[in-house]
Amino acid sequence: MRQTNLGLVTDLYQLTMAAGYLATGKQHETATFELFFRKLPKYRHFVVACGLQQAVEYLLNLRFDGNEIDYLRALPVFSHVDPGFFEMLREFRFTGDVFSVREGTPVFAGEPFLTVHAPLIEAQIPETYLLATVAFQSMIATKAARVAEAAAGRACFEFGSRRAHSPEAGVLAARAAYIGGCAGTSNVEAGYRYGIPVFGTGAHSWVLSFESETEAFRAQQKLLGENTTYLIDSYDTLEGARKAIALGGPMSGVRLDSGNLTELAPAVRQMLDKAGYVNARIMASGELNEYKILELVAGGVPIDAFGVGTDLSTSSDSPTLGAVYKMVELESAGKVRMTAKFSGGKATLPGAKQVFRYPDHDLVGLAHECFNDAQEALLRPVVLNGNLVEPLPSAAEARDYAAAAIRALPAPCRTVFEREAVWQVKYSRELLAAFEDVKAARGQR
Amino acid sequence: MRQTNLGLVTDLYQLTMAAGYLATGKQHETATFELFFRKLPKYRHFVVACGLQQAVEYLLNLRFDGNEIDYLRALPVFSHVDPGFFEMLREFRFTGDVFSVREGTPVFAGEPFLTVHAPLIEAQIPETYLLATVAFQSMIATKAARVAEAAAGRACFEFGSRRAHSPEAGVLAARAAYIGGCAGTSNVEAGYRYGIPVFGTGAHSWVLSFESETEAFRAQQKLLGENTTYLIDSYDTLEGARKAIALGGPMSGVRLDSGNLTELAPAVRQMLDKAGYVNARIMASGELNEYKILELVAGGVPIDAFGVGTDLSTSSDSPTLGAVYKMVELESAGKVRMTAKFSGGKATLPGAKQVFRYPDHDLVGLAHECFNDAQEALLRPVVLNGNLVEPLPSAAEARDYAAAAIRALPAPCRTVFEREAVWQVKYSRELLAAFEDVKAARGQR
Numbered sequence: 103m104r105q106t107n108l109g110l111v112t113d114l115y116q117l118t119m120a121a122g123y124l125a126t127g128k129q130h131e132t133a134t135f136e137l138f139f140r141k142l143p144k145y146r147h148f149v150v151a152c153g154l155q156q157a158v159e160y161l162l163n164l165r166f167d168g169n170e171i172d173y174l175r176a177l178p179v180f181s182h183v184d185p186g187f188f189e190m191l192r193e194f195r196f197t198g199d200v201f202s203v204r205e206g207t208p209v210f211a212g213e214p215f216l217t218v219h220a221p222l223i224e225a226q227i228p229e230t231y232l233l234a235t236v237a238f239q240s241m242i243a244t245k246a247a248r249v250a251e252a253a254a255g256r257a258c259f260e261f262g263s264r265r266a267h268s269p270e271a272g273v274l275a276a277r278a279a280y281i282g283g284c285a286g287t288s289n290v291e292a293g294y295r296y297g298i299p300v301f302g303t304g305a306h307s308w309v310l311s312f313e314s315e316t317e318a319f320r321a322q323q324k325l326l327g328e329n330t331t332y333l334i335d336s337y338d339t340l341e342g343a344r345k346a347i348a349l350g351g352p353m354s355g356v357r358l359d360s361g362n363l364t365e366l367a368p369a370v371r372q373m374l375d376k377a378g379y380v381n382a383r384i385m386a387s388g389e390l391n392e393y394k395i396l397e398l399v400a401g402g403v404p405i406d407a408f409g410v411g412t413d414l415s416t417s418s419d420s421p422t423l424g425a426v427y428k429m430v431e432l433e434s435a436g437k438v439r440m441t442a443k444f445s446g447g448k449a450t451l452p453g454a455k456q457v458f459r460y461p462d463h464d465l466v467g468l469a470h471e472c473f474n475d476a477q478e479a480l481l482r483p484v485v486l487n488g489n490l491v492e493p494l495p496s497a498a499e500a501r502d503y504a505a506a507a508i509r510a511l512p513a514p515c516r517t518v519f520e521r522e523a524v525w526q527v528k529y530s531r532e533l534l535a536a537f538e539d540v541k542a543a544r545g546q547r
Numbered sequence: 548m549r550q551t552n553l554g555l556v557t558d559l560y561q562l563t564m565a566a567g568y569l570a571t572g573k574q575h576e577t578a579t580f581e582l583f584f585r586k587l588p589k590y591r592h593f594v595v596a597c598g599l600q601q602a603v604e605y606l607l608n609l610r611f612d613g614n615e616i617d618y619l620r621a622l623p624v625f626s627h628v629d630p631g632f633f634e635m636l637r638e639f640r641f642t643g644d645v646f647s648v649r650e651g652t653p654v655f656a657g658e659p660f661l662t663v664h665a666p667l668i669e670a671q672i673p674e675t676y677l678l679a680t681v682a683f684q685s686m687i688a689t690k691a692a693r694v695a696e697a698a699a700g701r702a703c704f705e706f707g708s709r710r711a712h713s714p715e716a717g718v719l720a721a722r723a724a725y726i727g728g729c730a731g732t733s734n735v736e737a738g739y740r741y742g743i744p745v746f747g748t749g750a751h752s753w754v755l756s757f758e759s760e761t762e763a764f765r766a767q768q769k770l771l772g773e774n775t776t777y778l779i780d781s782y783d784t785l786e787g788a789r790k791a792i793a794l795g796g797p798m799s800g801v802r803l804d805s806g807n808l809t810e811l812a813p814a815v816r817q818m819l820d821k822a823g824y825v826n827a828r829i830m831a832s833g834e835l836n837e838y839k840i841l842e843l844v845a846g847g848v849p850i851d852a853f854g855v856g857t858d859l860s861t862s863s864d865s866p867t868l869g870a871v872y873k874m875v876e877l878e879s880a881g882k883v884r885m886t887a888k889f890s891g892g893k894a895t896l897p898g899a900k901q902v903f904r905y906p907d908h909d910l911v912g913l914a915h916e917c918f919n920d921a922q923e924a925l926l927r928p929v930v931l932n933g934n935l936v937e938p939l940p941s942a943a944e945a946r947d948y949a950a951a952a953i954r955a956l957p958a959p960c961r962t963v964f965e966r967e968a969v970w971q972v973k974y975s976r977e978l979l980a981a982f983e984d985v986k987a988a989r990g991q992r
Contacts (some may be wrong), residue, residue, distance in 0.1 A: 108714075110715070110735040110736040110738075110739050111708075111714050111715075111732075111734075111735070111736045112708075112735055112736075113706070113708060113709070113733040113734065113735070113747060114733050114734075114735050114738075114745045114746060114747030115733065115747035115748055115749060115750050115753075116750070117735060117747075118749075118770070118771065119749070119750055119752070119753045121770060122753065122766055122767060122770045123756070125766070125769070125770050126755060131756070133752075133756070137751070152964055153701075160714075170739060173738075173739045174735075177738075177745065178774065179745075179747065180776045181771065181772075181774075182771060182772045182774075183770065189921070202570040216956070222756060223673075223928060224754060226750075229709065229752075230708050230709045230717070230734075231714045232707035232708070233710070234709050234711050234712075234713055234714040234716070234717050235713060235714055236710060237710065238711070238712045238713050238716075239713075251744055258784070259791075261558070263557075263558060263675050263871070264674065264675045264678035264679050264681060264682075264872075265678070265679070265682065265863070265868075266679050266712065267679075267681070267683045267711065267712035267713070267720070267865050268679055268680060268683050268684075268713065268715055268716040268719050268867075269553075269556045269605075269676045269679045269680055270556075270680070270713055270716065271713040271715065271716045272556070272675070272679050273556065273714040274713050275712070288558040288559050289556075289557075289558065289559075289675075290555040290557055290558070290559050290562060290619070291555040291556045291557075291623075292990040293555075293618075294555050294615060294618045294791075299558045299560060300622065300624075302559030302560035302561075302562075302624065303560055304560060304564070305560050305561070305564055305672075306873075306874075307564070307578075307671060307873070307874040308560075310569065310874050310877075310886040310887075310888065311568070311573060311576070311578070311667065311874065311877055311886070313884075314621070321570070321571045322567060323565045323571070323836060325563070325566060325570050325627065325628060326563065326624060326627060327626075327627045327977075329623065329624045329626075329627075334797075336888060336889075337889055337989065340890075360706075360939075362891055367742045374617045406632065412867050412869070415868050416867050418866050418867055421863050421866035422710050422857050422861050422862050423710075424710070424862055425859070427709075428751075429751075429752040429755050429756065432756055433757075439758075441756070442755075443751055443755065443781060444782055444783075445651040448805055467792065486818055492554070506812075510938055544782065
């Protein structure tokens, strides 16, 4: 496993463009790019912005080493490119500014939540990486917020690492799920890296590795004592519950991973209570998601905690966020030119922006505009001239922030089902006028 | 970015089980685990096995360092665990065997395509990582095979890194897409690491960064010469085509990223031909997938190459494969015990297995069985006693193997639409008898 310098983790055209910007003397121009999504994913009424820490770590560590540069130099597409480009890559550092909403902030379609202001080349190359890390984590944090909403106070744990899109995606999904509202994860690396609570029970292979279920349970209890959560469905769930109870001694609880939870959980609860295990928790897992949890909670099924895997760690009902990263402004020798795209269905609004939050809507204006009646201007400086402004919040701090911010949204925003839009994103008159100006200016060329 | 030792990239219960296996003297038992999926994903009639290289690299590099071990030691769940466990982790090495189908082999539901035979602890801990890397890459390679099938000989390029589930997922998706049948990728890191052809065109931000589209095109041509592919839809596609042609000079082709391809592509083709650019390629991109490509190809729309992003790199219509890793055999002091799971809908067949391929079906038998009339026994030794048996195939070799193996499948297997199962997976009499034996033996306990 080589330690990457991250410079090559981008699309080829970002690098050919960088070469072109250098060749045309545009390397001294300063660009503003904004990261946003055009529409909310299916059933989602907000998105939890997430991945800021990884975005910033990437920008501050972005380098190209000699081997990587030699690789590029040998590509046919660079055959006409001036060697000065490769010299530039050798010295490459991100020296620009990053503005972002706080990690954990609920955001909406059509408003920037991360802005990069940097020399054109430095702002262009990061597009691919920034989108992949911010959009992915935001998507998972959003899914986790839905799962937590459905669980209505019961603890939810992220269990989906094995189904994530690569092991590293599993680690980052665990982080995002925690920020979105999960109580913890089974992913140990995520616990180690980000200080996220880790949680585990027993596995089927553990039970199968012993001659009998009772023997497996006894060994687990001896090992973990009061931390023991028995997995009781390897053979027959009620029989498994009976064996766990018959052992006596301490237990934290039991986990049900298959079968009809609506029937099994009450039966197991009754067995536990009757045996005096009134504090033993029943955890459910197995193809759960916010819809199934909502049903179980509504039905009063006695489940104390949920383990959510595949559907959470891949956001399987809406597995992409569709975020984009668009140039909105370009400054050359002190002269600012706003830019916009007009291609079919993909138009973008020009100019560096600020997002002003009100109790029931957002107002997007140009960055220099001021709306004193707003609760908050969401985009804050995170990196200035290539330096971190202040330490980034921990995952736990981002989680707390998200929880409070989501609670503050109007209740209809938090439904897990389809409904008409709740939250309006409005645009300032000045911003809309700028769009018309850019359009008109283009028409004249 | 810390370089991980990978040991913690697993679910917590794998490590508590490992501690339990040590505590109960089971660390000397040798287990066989099999990786497979229970049913084919929606519309898929085969899955392209992929990710073998990353699975093997992981196993051969799996370590725990001092800091990681200190972290584990401090977790409450390990509070009763004997310190000998942490000593064991310090010395941890994978010393077992891995059997696998060749990377690129089409596989089917209910048959193992990767088998780990190792001391129980060494076989248990890797579950999470192996599933996350093999299932993910197999899912993407399968999607790519569908895209390539739909394109019927036209080149397809993987362009979806920005929508992948994390930047590293983007790199691995590029690798898997290439093995599955794509001609290359825009992901430069994937090109660097795995020798995959990289490809790029122009971007909207490039066009927007110049005062006019013509100026942007001129600069691109000067930079890339005959390698220039103009992105012509930033403002108006036909107008863009006109400007690219008016420049004169060399070009590789043009890319259309929005609008109605069925109308625009023929119009652009006509303009190019009329101007003498008969060899200029038209590339299409923008929310493409196998279904849309099939339609474009069937309609005779003059598109020479496809750039496929989001839907490919996330397999968005079926974003999880649902692979599992199950213990099927446990050997203790020379005595082999077969294991199986019986829980609702999740039963597993016991015993280490071999998969025998026939022209129109597979036969799964126990590993010691022999079927001389089969074309091939698919599971081959890859790692023995912790050592690689022979160098792993390159991505290009795996791609060639996949292409030939997919071509050899019955034609109905290759349709991209829903249809009844084509390929039968049968089980040997001896294997089915073993299942009944395990079931009966369990009944007696």
